[in-house]
Amino acid sequence: MAQYQRTVSVSTPAAARWRDYYELTKPRVVAMLLLTALVGMCLATAGWPPWWAVIVGLFGIGAQASAAAVFNHVIDRRIDTKMQRTRHRPVAEGRVSQTAALTLAVLMVAGFIACWWLNPLTAWLTFASLVGYALVYTQWLKPATPQNIVIGGLAGAMPPLLGWTAVTGELHPHALLLVMIIFTWTPPHFWALAIHRRQDYAKAEVPMLPVTHGVGFTQTMVLLYTVLLLVVGILPWLTGMSGWIYLLGATTLNLVFVGYAWWLKTGTQKGRAWQMFKFSIWHIFATFVVLLADHALLV
Structure with missing residues (x-):
């Protein structure tokens, strides 16, 4: 943030407004x-x-x-x-x-x-x-x-x-499977950030789960949702929407995500929630890239 503030201070007003x-x-x-x-x-x-x-x-x-x-x-x-x-x-x-x-x-x-x-x-x-x-x-x-x-x-x-x-x-069940992947991924992604920024949310009086139910309970929910995501992630293959490349890639990514959730749940070192949050961003990006790659090879 300090770097951003220095950049603004030496930029022209028009450029600063554009960035804002x-x-x-x-x-x-x-x-x-x-x-x-x-x-x-x-x-x-x-x-x-x-x-x-x-x-x-x-x-x-x-x-x-x-x-x-x-x-x-x-x-x-x-x-x-x-x-x-x-x-x-x-x-x-x-x-x-x-x-x-x-x-x-x-x-x-x-x-x-x-x-x-x-x-x-x-x-x-x-x-x-x-x-x-x-x-x-x-x-x-x-x-x-x-x-x-x-x-x-x-x-x-x-x-x-x-x-x-x-x-x-038109709507299609396969499209709803893609929605389910992101819907299931979102809670562990955001709750990891909420754990990392718990004091911020408490100060702002935003009732995020770590504030209302504690960090330990939130860690458990994060783990459960990553396990659910592991199950949901198999559905595109089971329904025939995607092939083996997707199954192998998505399952690997989801297992690593579960591993991060277990690491977060069982450890006390500061920074674990932030590390999981950063991985979650790459996780969803890679999952959809794998979906696209699987489709490209089947065309």
Whole structure:
């Protein structure tokens, strides 16, 4: 963060504003969401999806995901000021006004139109995901229940389904399997961070599971969810959606994830939760890359 602050201080005001608005869209998170959407697009067809559907679909999904991120910055601004991890966010620190941020959120309009151009189902599902994350999770669930990330995680799990419908215009059980993978992965991913930042959440009075039920209970839940993910991860192979390459790759990744969860549960060394959180990001990225590679070799 110190490096970021030094960079801002020596940059021109215009450049600093550009970076602030860019940060509002949570580009790394959106990039990961778009990867999962792309995999959904590819797996939806026996061959490769039409290039125009991929471009328009990724633009529409990405624009609305970015808009949801902006709404999150605005709604969470007071909580963000109380947490070390988020207190330097553009809206929380006052570098971008609420009005300017919400103006940027008109991205959702362009995204909705792009998705509608493909098909109404994708447009409405993408909009529902935006509402689910920006309002249901951020505004209601996050300050209300320690199960916030479990319930609200469904919105973040939707992109592969959105990618699937962008190409086909219809729902399919295989697309729901992709949603299940991310939905099951989300709690151990986020609870590992919550354990690492427990004091931050307690200070901000956010009822994350480590704050309300303790670290030990949260570690147990993390372990149980990683075991559940191991089971869910086999379903794409069992249903014939993916082949042996996926099965071997995903099972290996999930076993390592379970190993991290067991390591977190049985040890007391500081930093274990942070190490697991960092691995979880690579885990979901690699899982969807393996899904795509398996599909590519079968085409």
